[in-house]
Amino acid sequence: MAFSTEKSKQAYERTIDVLIEASSSSSRGPATFGKYPIFMERGRGSRIYDVDGNEYIDWMMAFGALPLGHAHPEIVEAIAEAAATGAHFASATPVELEVAETLQSMVPNAERVRFANTGTEAMMAAIRLARGVTGRPKILKFEGHYHGWHDDLLVSSNVMPPSALGLRSDPIKVPDSSGLNRSALDDTIVVPWNDLPALQRAVENHPGQIAAIVSEGIMANMGVIPPAKGYLQGLQDLAKANGILFILDETVTGFRIAPGGCQEYYKLSPDLVTFGKALGCGLPVAALCGRAEVMDALQWGGVLHYGTHNGSRIGMYAARANLRVLTRDNNASFRHTWRIAERLCDGYRDLFQRKGLAVLVQNVGPMFQLMFTEQPAIRDYREFCEFVDRAAFQKFVLSLFPFGVYASPSAALHSIVTLAHTDEDVERTLEAAERALEQSC
Numbered sequence: 257m258a259f260s261t262e263k264s265k266q267a268y269e270r271t272i273d274v275l276i277e278a279s280s281s282s283s284r285g286p287a288t289f290g291k292y293p294i295f296m297e298r299g300r301g302s303r304i305y306d307v308d309g310n311e312y313i314d315w316m317m318a319f320g321a322l323p324l325g326h327a328h329p330e331i332v333e334a335i336a337e338a339a340a341t342g343a344h345f346a347s348a349t350p351v352e353l354e355v356a357e358t359l360q361s362m363v364p365n366a367e368r369v370r371f372a373n374t375g376t377e378a379m380m381a382a383i384r385l386a387r388g389v390t391g392r393p394k395i396l397k398f399e400g401h402y403h404g405w406h407d408d409l410l411v412s413s414n415v416m417p418p419s420a421l422g423l424r425s426d427p428i429k430v431p432d433s434s435g436l437n438r439s440a441l442d443d444t445i446v447v448p449w450n451d452l453p454a455l456q457r458a459v460e461n462h463p464g465q466i467a468a469i470v471s472e473g474i475m476a477n478m479g480v481i482p483p484a485k486g487y488l489q490g491l492q493d494l495a496k497a498n499g500i501l502f503i504l505d506e507t508v509t510g511f512r513i514a515p516g517g518c519q520e521y522y523k524l525s526p527d528l529v530t531f532g533k534a535l536g537c538g539l540p541v542a543a544l545c546g547r548a549e550v551m552d553a554l555q556w557g558g559v560l561h562y563g564t565h566n567g568s569r570i571g572m573y574a575a576r577a578n579l580r581v582l583t584r585d586n587n588a589s590f591r592h593t594w595r596i597a598e599r600l601c602d603g604y605r606d607l608f609q610r611k612g613l614a615v616l617v618q619n620v621g622p623m624f625q626l627m628f629t630e631q632p633a634i635r636d637y638r639e640f641c642e643f644v645d646r647a648a649f650q651k652f653v654l655s656l657f658p659f660g661v662y663a664s665p666s667a668a669l670h671s672i673v674t675l676a677h678t679d680e681d682v683e684r685t686l687e688a689a690e691r692a693l694e695q696s697c
């Protein structure tokens with residue numbers, strides 16, 4: 257039967273007068289998917305099914321929120337148990353304590369834990385905490401890093417024409433949205449990533465004013481860009497030497513790169529670390545963890561952090577089951593995702609080479625992106641903006657859909673390998689890619 261997404265199209269037309277961009281986030285709408293997004297109906301394991309009955313291997317996995325894939329039986333059971341006995345009490349619960357203790361055992365710096373719902377919220381709390389504890393106003397972030405959609409850091413995190421960025425030595429701060437509180441941005445310093453001398457200069461230019469340096473461990477919102485060797489360690493040392501807190505944003509990398517995230521993988525000791533996405537395995541669960549000396553300022557009367565849904569019982573049940581599965585058999589899930597990712601990335605590299613196409617496959621473990629570029633490597637935001645052909649990537653990804661492979665068509669995002677993905681998924685994906693390329697040539 258010919259591939260059809262007619263029912264998605266009809267559903268999209270119904271949304272036009274009610275849902276903005278057919279969805280609940282601007283990264284899911286027609287701007288990303290071309291004419292209209294595919295309406296998904298159900299998922300199981302590595303597969304996702306749309307309203308037209310098409311089956312896809314899902315490499316998007318809810319932007320990384322599903323480290324075990326769709327509808328993992330132990331997550332389903334945990335959620336059902338919590339739903340049947342009280343989804344949320346907004347009181348202290350034993351399961352919240354259990355998940356916090358598990359985080360303590362997995363995450364090196366997690367002397368204290370506070371739960372939230374989203375990566376954005378955890379980051380907002382981290383920033384307030386850093387300002388409160390240091391008494392300093394400014395936050396330093398990096399070009400191309402995204403830390404959620406709150407005002408303080410929503411700057412220079414979208415892809416821009418290189419001419420809009422200004423000089424590397426004095427980057428133009430490009431607000432990512434209208435409606436931002438511009439005075440909040442006055443206290444935001446923007447620096448190119450993977451460039452230690454630039455960071456050092458920025459720190460020297462603001463003596464005693466910077467509360468925190470905020471960084472992703474792996475740049476995950478401009479494809480996948482790893483840190484240069486020793487860069488994060490250098491950043492950490494610089495922060496420490498200047499009384500600045502180091503906030504490591506592990507919203508993407510948490511429970512994916514290693515049990516203790518980039519912090520463990522790159523042997524870092526940040527003051528604060530934020531998690532989201534993978535923690536709740538499909539439910540909105542985020543966490544702020546860190547050194548007791550800093551985190552204890554959240555105690556009543558200090559730095560305020562509220563939230564009706566924080567630590568919801570149903571989310572905690574899901575997180576507890578998720579962390580159990582992820583760490584089972586001496587963290588076997590991490591070995592699995594790294595192995596599957598290497599096979600898939602090697603297969604893609606081989607395929608593009610055989611086809612004579614200039615596509616760079618950049619990955620760190622189970623996070624990978626295909627970058628349509630002649631460059632041998634993409635090392636930061638500026639190189640991504642200048643050299644990556646995003647339209648070619650979008651066209652390629654959309655051409656995979658009829659062959660049963662689903663990924664985000666946004667070149668600035670990335671694909672995710674989960675525990676549910678198999679060797680067969682790798683083979684079928686590579687076959688699909690080969691057929692899609694043959695058809696488009």
Ligand SMILES: Cc1ncc(COP(=O)(O)O)c(C=O)c1O
Binds near residue numbers: 376505
């Ligand atoms: C690195 C990073 N931090 C924070 C966030 C915000 O998380 P959330 O979408 O859960 O608010 C994201 C979301 O993509 C992210 O990639």
